[in-house]
Amino acid sequence: MKAESMTPVVELKKVVKKFGPFTALNGVSLSVYPGEVHALLGDNGAGKSTLIKILSGVFRPTTGEILVDEQEVGFSSPRDSAAVGIGTVYQDLAMAPLMPVSRNFFLGRELYVGPRWLGILDDKKMEQIALDEMRKIGINLKSARQIVGTMSGGQRQTLAIARAIYFGAKVLILDEPTSALGQKQQLEVLKTIMRVRARGNIAIIFITHNEVHAQLTADRFTFLSLGEVIGQGTKADIAHDQIRHLMAGGVEMADLEQELAGIAGG
Amino acid sequence: MLKNLTSRPEAVVAATALALFLVFWGLIGEAWLNDLPSLLRDVSWLGIVAIGSAIVIVSGEFDLSVGSVYAFVSMIFLMLMQSGISPALAFLLSMALACSIGALSGYLVWRFKLPSLLLTLGFLFVYRGLVEWITEGFPLSIAEEIQSNWLLQLLGGKTLGLHNSIGICLVLVLFYAVAMTKARFGNHVHAVGDSEVAASANGIPVGLVKVKVFTIGAMLAGFAGVISAANLSSVSTTTASAMEFEAIAAVVIGGVSLLGGAGTVWGAVLGVFTLITLKHALILMGVNIFAYQIVLGVVLVGVVALKGVVPKLLAAEWVSK
Numbered sequence: 406m407k408a409e410s411m412t413p414v415v416e417l418k419k420v421v422k423k424f425g426p427f428t429a430l431n432g433v434s435l436s437v438y439p440g441e442v443h444a445l446l447g448d449n450g451a452g453k454s455t456l457i458k459i460l461s462g463v464f465r466p467t468t469g470e471i472l473v474d475e476q477e478v479g480f481s482s483p484r485d486s487a488a489v490g491i492g493t494v495y496q497d498l499a500m501a502p503l504m505p506v507s508r509n510f511f512l513g514r515e516l517y518v519g520p521r522w523l524g525i526l527d528d529k530k531m532e533q534i535a536l537d538e539m540r541k542i543g544i545n546l547k548s549a550r551q552i553v554g555t556m557s558g559g560q561r562q563t564l565a566i567a568r569a570i571y572f573g574a575k576v577l578i579l580d581e582p583t584s585a586l587g588q589k590q591q592l593e594v595l596k597t598i599m600r601v602r603a604r605g606n607i608a609i610i611f612i613t614h615n616e617v618h619a620q621l622t623a624d625r626f627t628f629l630s631l632g633e634v635i636g637q638g639t640k641a642d643i644a645h646d647q648i649r650h651l652m653a654g655g656v657e658m659a660d661l662e663q664e665l666a667g668i669a670g671g
Numbered sequence: 672m673l674k675n676l677t678s679r680p681e682a683v684v685a686a687t688a689l690a691l692f693l694v695f696w697g698l699i700g701e702a703w704l705n706d707l708p709s710l711l712r713d714v715s716w717l718g719i720v721a722i723g724s725a726i727v728i729v730s731g732e733f734d735l736s737v738g739s740v741y742a743f744v745s746m747i748f749l750m751l752m753q754s755g756i757s758p759a760l761a762f763l764l765s766m767a768l769a770c771s772i773g774a775l776s777g778y779l780v781w782r783f784k785l786p787s788l789l790l791t792l793g794f795l796f797v798y799r800g801l802v803e804w805i806t807e808g809f810p811l812s813i814a815e816e817i818q819s820n821w822l823l824q825l826l827g828g829k830t831l832g833l834h835n836s837i838g839i840c841l842v843l844v845l846f847y848a849v850a851m852t853k854a855r856f857g858n859h860v861h862a863v864g865d866s867e868v869a870a871s872a873n874g875i876p877v878g879l880v881k882v883k884v885f886t887i888g889a890m891l892a893g894f895a896g897v898i899s900a901a902n903l904s905s906v907s908t909t910t911a912s913a914m915e916f917e918a919i920a921a922v923v924i925g926g927v928s929l930l931g932g933a934g935t936v937w938g939a940v941l942g943v944f945t946l947i948t949l950k951h952a953l954i955l956m957g958v959n960i961f962a963y964q965i966v967l968g969v970v971l972v973g974v975v976a977l978k979g980v981v982p983k984l985l986a987a988e989w990v991s992k
Binding site: 432443447484495497498499500501502503504508514515517523525526573 | 746760853854855858861865866868869870872873874875932965
């Protein structure tokens with residue numbers, strides 16, 4: 406495996422997160438390598454959201470370490486996380502639907518002509534960069550002035566990803582990027598993920614509960630259930646049927662079938 | 672360029688306003704042209720207020736207090752001059768007052784997450800009540816000996832037969848049109864009005880943007896009030912009553928989305944032109960002036976009904992082109 410010889414760009418070591426008496430994460434460790442897609446799978450309540458929020462600086466872990474490029478880091482805000490190159494693309498994508506692509510791309514990080522205090526926007530440059538960056542990961546827009554609300558869900562996802570990469574993300578966290586989309590749009594997003602992967606220098610954490618999407622794209626898997634890692638490994642390590650088993654939170658399919666049959670029969 | 676212009680809602684309003692103007696010219700004749708300076712003067716006063724209302728509405732909020740602020744600030748302006756303060760200093764103090772009134776509304780809306788519609792409805796009564804209480808219902812006026820002061824002449828006087836306020840309004844429209852479409856300020860106002868969550872997730876200081884828009888709204892309302900006081904040399908308790916609704920009606924007619932995130936200042940001023948044209952035409956045609964309210968209401972209902980047919984997204988696409 407090529408990754409074995411590389412150093413992880415992000416590493417979690419025995420991360421625990423407690424909310425009062427409730428333990429959301431109970432000693433989770435994982436390593437994410439550049440140029441790889443790391444699928445993070447698990448059912449609702451498995452702790453995926455808590456894990457993302459720790460990586461993106463929203464929550465602080467109760468105990469455990471976060472390492473970025475082998476240096477221990479502590480985030481007190483999402484800004485800190487972004488500063489070390491962790492880009493989080495949330496499900497709502499943080500887009501203003503009535504505004505053009507380029508204005509969304511540079512929202513809060515506008516480019517200016519003339520003195521900065523005047524705040525005159527450099528629309529031409531912002532439009533050019535937005536178009537170029539979108540093109541790099543496979544979306545050809547006619548105009549960067551297109552209103553984001555008129556784009557497809559897949560295109561919007563691509564815009565959010567392109568934006569995160571342009572602003573320095575070396576680790577991209579994608580929070581259920583395919584879950585709210587139709588079949589065709591899901592495919593678009595998977596293609597985008599593979600194009601980003603092909604760049605070789607960006608690590609992707611792909612959160613999903615769709616095992617097919619994970620199998621199609623991921624190099625490495627981590628399965629969470631009730632705050633704990635119940636399975637982890639590379640594509641080669643984990644057999645296909647095992648994935649389905651782990652997705653179900655470790656419940657034996659046979660048991661489940663029997664139980665369901667029992668209900669139907671009763 | 673031409674195609675872009677015709678696909679904007681503002682272009683429709685401009686064409687409507689022009690058509691109305693020509694129709695009334697035909698109906699009324701020479702008296703219509705003689706009335707033009709005073710028509711444009713009224714457009715400029717309400718127009719200055721509407722610029723502010725448009726910006727506040729694009730940011731996703733409402734300010735119903737602008738009519739009362741207009742009256743309150745112009746009253747203070749007159750009272751300061753009556754107490755012997757020079758017009759220039761009185762002007763600066765009045766503007767500072769207007770700005771603080773707006774900043775207070777904006778701060779309260781942001782800090783306590785208050786619905787601006789209700790908060791500013793409260794302030795509508797507060798400032799109007801202050802005007803009525805302080806003046807005890809009597810009009811205030813500017814002493815004759817200072818009416819020729821340069822600042823009062825600049826704000827309220829005429830140049831080449833046209834009121835200076837028309838030029839002032841045009842400069843403000845230009846300034847705020849650029850600020851809203853080409854500058855960071857407008858970009859952030861649009862973003863906050865479109866999606867507050869997205870704006871704050873991208874590091875836009877939402878609270879500061881809200882304080883700014885309310886400050887500008889109240890400042891422009893107070894400024895228009897001072898200009899009209901300088902022109903009329905008086906203020907009464909009924910000055911600018913219901914003006915906030917006229918301003919909002921004009922803004923809506925001018926293509927600004929009441930849901931926030933879309934609209935232009937020049938659209939709003941074109942909306943003002945349409946309304947004031949109707950108002951003056953009714954007066955000149957000898958129709959009872961109270962009919963204006965009915966016309967205003969009917970036009971507003973018509974525009975809102977029309978907008979219901981056109982999806983919000985389409986309106987946004989127009990704006991961006």
